[in-house]
Amino acid sequence: MTGNNNSIIKKMEQIINSDIDLNTRKDDIKELFKEFKKANKKLNKILTIGDKIQRKDYDGLKIKLNEIRELNDEVERTQKEVLSTIGTIAEFRSNETGLHVQRVSWYAKILGKNYGLNEREVDLLFHAAPMHDIGKIAIPDAILNKPSKLSFEEFEIMKTHAKLGYEMINDSDRPLLVAASIIAHEHHENWDGSGYPRGLSGDNIHIYGRIIALVDVFDALGSDRCYKKAWDNDSIFNYIKKESGKHFEPKLVDIFFSNLDEIINVKNKLENRIK
Amino acid sequence: MQRLIVEKTKSSPAIDFNPDTNILKVAGESYPENCTRFYLPIFEWIVEYLKGASDVEIILIFDLVYFNSSSSKVLLDIFDLLEEQESYKIIVNWIHDIEDGAMQEYGEEFKEDIKYIEFNIIAK
Numbered sequence: 209m210t211g212n213n214n215s216i217i218k219k220m221e222q223i224i225n226s227d228i229d230l231n232t233r234k235d236d237i238k239e240l241f242k243e244f245k246k247a248n249k250k251l252n253k254i255l256t257i258g259d260k261i262q263r264k265d266y267d268g269l270k271i272k273l274n275e276i277r278e279l280n281d282e283v284e285r286t287q288k289e290v291l292s293t294i295g296t297i298a299e300f301r302s303n304e305t306g307l308h309v310q311r312v313s314w315y316a317k318i319l320g321k322n323y324g325l326n327e328r329e330v331d332l333l334f335h336a337a338p339m340h341d342i343g344k345i346a347i348p349d350a351i352l353n354k355p356s357k358l359s360f361e362e363f364e365i366m367k368t369h370a371k372l373g374y375e376m377i378n379d380s381d382r383p384l385l386v387a388a389s390i391i392a393h394e395h396h397e398n399w400d401g402s403g404y405p406r407g408l409s410g411d412n413i414h415i416y417g418r419i420i421a422l423v424d425v426f427d428a429l430g431s432d433r434c435y436k437k438a439w440d441n442d443s444i445f446n447y448i449k450k451e452s453g454k455h456f457e458p459k460l461v462d463i464f465f466s467n468l469d470e471i472i473n474v475k476n477k478l479e480n481r482i483k
Numbered sequence: 484m485q486r487l488i489v490e491k492t493k494s495s496p497a498i499d500f501n502p503d504t505n506i507l508k509v510a511g512e513s514y515p516e517n518c519t520r521f522y523l524p525i526f527e528w529i530v531e532y533l534k535g536a537s538d539v540e541i542i543l544i545f546d547l548v549y550f551n552s553s554s555s556k557v558l559l560d561i562f563d564l565l566e567e568q569e570s571y572k573i574i575v576n577w578i579h580d581i582e583d584g585a586m587q588e589y590g591e592e593f594k595e596d597i598k599y600i601e602f603n604i605i606a607k
Contacts, residue, residue: 249596250556250559250563253555253559253592253596254555254556254559255552256592257555257589257592257593260585260588260589260592261550261551261552261555261589262552
């Protein structure tokens with residue numbers, strides 16, 4: 209193809225390296241200079257067009273990348289909102305207001321962060337927490353909303369909500385749903401192994417399960433339920449201290465009390481407005 | 484002179500140079516891994532074709548949706564070659580999508596240096 213800089217360079221070298229007096233080759237040099245100018249002009253043109261192409265490509269990529277980011281955010285926000293809504297639906301069946309699941313999420317976030325979970329884990333915990341009682345949608349109303357103490361058989365049925373909740377969502381491999389399935393499954397396990405459904409103990413209970421176990425009890429004791437009135441804070445704190453090492457992981461109990469102000473702050477902000 | 488047909492690939496355009504109709508068409512995307520290797524036989528075909536054709540109207544159609552810098556050099560080489568021809572009526576039709584203002588702009592860049600051949604920028 210024409211206008212090749214290499215061919216110009218080659219011709220120049222031939223002239224320079226020859227023994228002939230350059231004055232006698234003025235015409236050749238002039239011709240070469242003309243060629244060089246043409247090639248240079250072409251090169252500049254290529255650069256101009258190349259720059260324009262590059263700018264268009266880069267601008268286009270940036271726009272696409274932003275679109276993908278926005279779409280991704282939208283997908284994540286939708287997932288989180290759907291989980292929160294489903295969790296609230298489960299709460300409504302127990303004549304709760306939906307604020308319980310919100311409070312549990314916020315308490316869990318405080319404990320998770322101070323336990324040393326990374327930002328992503330805390331985020332998953334926060335957004336999956338509302339699903340902890342999702343299994344309750346499969347528990348009959350007569351048991352779920354019974355105003356008196358459950359019989360042994362009724363309590364056995366009630367206990368199945370943990371496994372049922374897990375089974376409802378454990379097919380997914382989406383991180384948020386995996387976290388939700390763990391929480392649904394393990395939030396009634398006790399640190400000493402006396403919980404259900406599997407009687408797991410200590411570190412065998414996922415940290416999400418251990419955290420939700422504590423904050424769920426804390427919130428439930430402080431709320432009116434169909435079968436009991438709300439406890440006062442001191443009684444709740446005494447209970448939590450008493451259950452450290454039994455129902456709850458001692459380290460989490462310590463973290464709970466170290467961050468009590470923040471926890472009470474959440475409680476006051478998200479107090480039940482509808483009883 | 485044999486008609487030159489090259490199927491398009493992911494990174495190279497379709498070539499259809501027909502010596503019977505004197506319509507030479509390049510269409511698609513042009514960012515081949517080795518631009519010189521891809522375009523050299525095409526360039527050589529044009530050189531040969533121009534030797535054989537005489538007193539005819541030749542239409543070159545460039546209907547590209549994307550090309551890289553190396554391809555722009557080849558295009559400039561082709562336009563230079565066409566500019567040197569004196570005995571033909573040569574028309575270049577630079578086709579661009581009506582929405583693709585950039586491709587129109589590239590056509591205008593090329594047209595800027597064209598003196599002797601007809602260079603049309605056509606929106607489709």
